[in-house]
């Protein structure tokens with residue numbers, strides 16, 4: 277009898293010890309867990325969050341990830357969910373260790389970007405794309421100084437671009453394409469640091485000229501097509517530049533194309549539907565990877581012979597004032 281009791285005692289002690297060891301191996305921080313439940317509740321306990329079970333370690337939940345060092349929630353990636361409706365919850369800012377925040381392909385996500393987001397000082401990547409979030413892009417986004425990547429594409433943002441975005445001194449990629457942005461590109465954007473290499477502002481209603489300071493920035497990728505941009509962009513090009521893809525098609529650009537030079541790595545130069553005049557620069561024959569489209573402009577003269585220029589389709593050149601020579605008909 278006595279022996280049996282002590283045996284049971286030892287057994288329960290063992291169970292206690294192993295369960296307390298289990299407790300220690302739970303990585304999730306209780307504060308983070310509480311906030312995640314508030315977010316789940318904010319979205320009406322949508323099915324998307326069904327796996328967020330209070331009895332399990334939140335570091336292993338769908339949508340979120342913990343930092344391996346701090347065990348705090350560092351990533352929140354909510355993507356492709358029809359049942360997530362309403363606005364971005366203020367409580368998202370109560371996950372103070374967030375480095376990456378993504379809301380992507382959420383057709384029923386609406387409202388504006390909450391100002392609480394400025395508390396997320398560790399954010400390096402912010403994506404709100406393919407949603408119905410709207411309103412002006414709030415100037416306070418410029419306070420998220422650690423951002424290296426900002427993607428606000430494919431939403432319903434309107435009004436002009438806030439100059440304060442140029443305060444993001446670590447930005448490597450900026451996407452504001454496919455919104456309803458208007459006004460001119462802020463002059464402060466000429467002040468971006470040398471870290472900015474990927475810029476997408478296409479499919480908006482941006483007008484005016486591009487910032488002069490862009491001549492000094494090491495852009496690799498620029499997509500600014502389908503706006504109402506005016507003036508001269510020739511200072512973006514030159515042997516010394518790093519630009520590989522430049523799409524400025526369907527704008528109102530007006531400049532002399534004749535004597536430009538290009539970096540050898542230039543792959544795509546799409547300038548169709550502008551008011552560009554002069555002739556095709558001779559340097560184009562030196563570019564081995566070139567895809568060019570200068571259709572629907574006001575260019576004249578013979579297409580230079582060599583490089584890829586004769587391999588391109590005639591539709592790369594048609595609808596100009598008087599371009600001629602292969603692949604267009606011979607010059608008269």
Ligand SMILES: *[C@@H]1O[C@H](CO)[C@@H](O)[C@H](O)[C@H]1NC(C)=O
Pocket residue numbers: 358359360361383384
């Ligand atoms: C979300 O939007 C889709 C249409 O995009 C609609 O059919 C659906 O009912 C919406 N769901 C909710 C929960 O609002």
Ligand SMILES: *[C@@H]1O[C@H](CO)[C@@H](O)[C@H](O)[C@H]1NC(C)=O
Pocket residue numbers: 381382383384406407408430431
């Ligand atoms: C915005 O909402 C409309 C209507 O509900 C929907 O058709 C559209 O797909 C949504 N946009 C995005 C980018 O999800």
Ligand SMILES: *[C@@H]1O[C@H](CO)[C@@H](O)[C@H](O)[C@H]1NC(C)=O
Pocket residue numbers: 397398421422
């Ligand atoms: C950027 O993040 C670091 C830690 O990751 C933090 O110490 C710093 O305060 C942040 N910078 C700003 C301007 O918030």
Ligand SMILES: *[C@@H]1O[C@H](CO)[C@@H](O)[C@H](O)[C@H]1NC(C)=O
Pocket residue numbers: 408410432434456
């Ligand atoms: C997008 O914004 C425009 C006004 O800028 C508004 O008329 C339209 O209803 C918005 N669309 C959605 C789906 O919110």
Ligand SMILES: *[C@@H]1O[C@H](CO)[C@@H](O)[C@H](O)[C@H]1NC(C)=O
Pocket residue numbers: 463464465467
């Ligand atoms: C550009 O930066 C300089 C120095 O940081 C500042 O003096 C100037 O006002 C800025 N220009 C714009 C248009 O923001």
Ligand SMILES: *[C@@H]1O[C@H](CO)[C@@H](O)[C@H](O)[C@H]1NC(C)=O
Pocket residue numbers: 514516
């Ligand atoms: C090109 O860069 C070199 C050094 O990298 C510099 O010496 C030269 O002045 C630059 N040329 C132009 C036209 O900017």
Ligand SMILES: *[C@@H]1O[C@H](CO)[C@@H](O)[C@H](O)[C@H]1NC(C)=O
Pocket residue numbers: 548549569570571572589591592
């Ligand atoms: C060049 O652009 C024009 C106008 O958008 C288009 O019709 C044509 O197909 C394009 N050509 C090529 C080769 O992409």
